[in-house]
Amino acid sequence: MIARGRTRSPTLAVWARLELSVVLSMVLAFVLSARPLLEVSTMGLPAALAMTAKVFAAFMLGELVGMPLTAWFREARSWRLIRPLVAAMGLGCAIAGIVVSSPGTRAACYGIAGVGAEVVATWILDEPARSPLLRRRTELLVLAATCAVVLVSGTGLLLVAAGPLSGVWALALCGAGQAAVVLITVVYTLYPPPPSAFPLA
Numbered sequence: 001m002i003a004r005g006r007t008r009s010p011t012l013a014v015w016a017r018l019e020l021s022v023v024l025s026m027v028l029a030f031v032l033s034a035r036p037l038l039e040v041s042t043m044g045l046p047a048a049l050a051m052t053a054k055v056f057a058a059f060m061l062g063e064l065v066g067m068p069l070t071a072w073f074r075e076a077r078s079w080r081l082i083r084p085l086v087a088a089m090g091l092g093c094a095i096a097g098i099v100v101s102s103p104g105t106r107a108a109c110y111g112i113a114g115v116g117a118e119v120v121a122t123w124i125l126d127e128p129a130r131s132p133l134l135r136r137r138t139e140l141l142v143l144a145a146t147c148a149v150v151l152v153s154g155t156g157l158l159l160v161a162a163g164p165l166s167g168v169w170a171l172a173l174c175g176a177g178q179a180a181v182v183l184i185t186v187v188y189t190l191y192p193p194p195p196s197a198f199p200l201a
Contacts, residue, residue, distance in 0.1 A: 015142075017124050017125055018125065018139060018143065018186065019142070019146055020124055021121040021124040022143050022146050022182050022186070023146065023150055024117075024120065025063075025181075025182050026146075026151065026175070026179070027150060028117055029117075029174065029178040030151065031154075032059055032098070032110055033056045033170070033175075034154075034171060035098050036048050036051035036052045036055060037049075037168070039051075049170055051103055054103060054107050055106050055110045056110070056174045056177065057107075058107040058108070058110040058111040058114065059111065059113060059114040060177055061114065062110065062111040062113065062114020062115045062118070063115070063117060063185070064184075065114075065115060066114060066116075066118025066119060067118055067184075067185060069115065070118055070122045073119075083119050083122075086115065086116055086119045087119055087123065088116075089112060089116055090115060090117055090119065090120070091116060093108075093109040093110070093112040093116065094113035097110045097113060121185060140186065140187070143182065143183060143186060144183065147175070147179035147182060147183075150175075151171070151172065151179070154171075155168060155172070
């Protein structure tokens with residue numbers, strides 16, 4: 001019983017880290033994507049949808065760019081110093097992107113926020129993500145379910161807080177795109193390429 005409890009404890013810790021990284025990534029992407037839709041009354045639905053598509057694409061591109069950069073930085077000795085700096089920069093840009101009204105500035109801020117989000121997700125996952133205790137196929141299914149729960153819950157809370165919202169279907173598309181990025185990130189972390197794939201590291 002004691003041995004079984006000891007095995008279960010690190011397993012739950014690994015799963016908890018994965019779930020936490022996914023929830024944070026989904027919530028951040030949802031909040032950033034929902035922001036332009038709250039401006040429908042001032043800019044009109046077509047412009048709000050165009051803004052949502054642009055800024056979400058910038059955020060997702062930042063995440064995808066952040067994956068190989070994070071893998072590269074993890075090989076550097078200064079990784080422990082780099083990750084809090086990039087995370088703080090990403091958080092600052094996320095807040096700035098919510099506040100500013102310029103489409104170009106908001107897209108640039110969201111792109112940097114995407115890089116920061118990827119660094120934070122990798123920071124949370126860390127080495128335990130490669131633990132043999134993880135049932136990887138099962139975890140991918142659980143992660144997909146987690147993404148769906150966050151998306152549905154966030155949409156429901158937004159509708160309750162803001163009332164009927166035009167273009168809410170765009171959030172579903174953004175959520176699906178973010179879920180795909182999250183799963184790709186997790187697979188990339190669980191099955192990292194060999195160090196030789198990063199000749200500059």
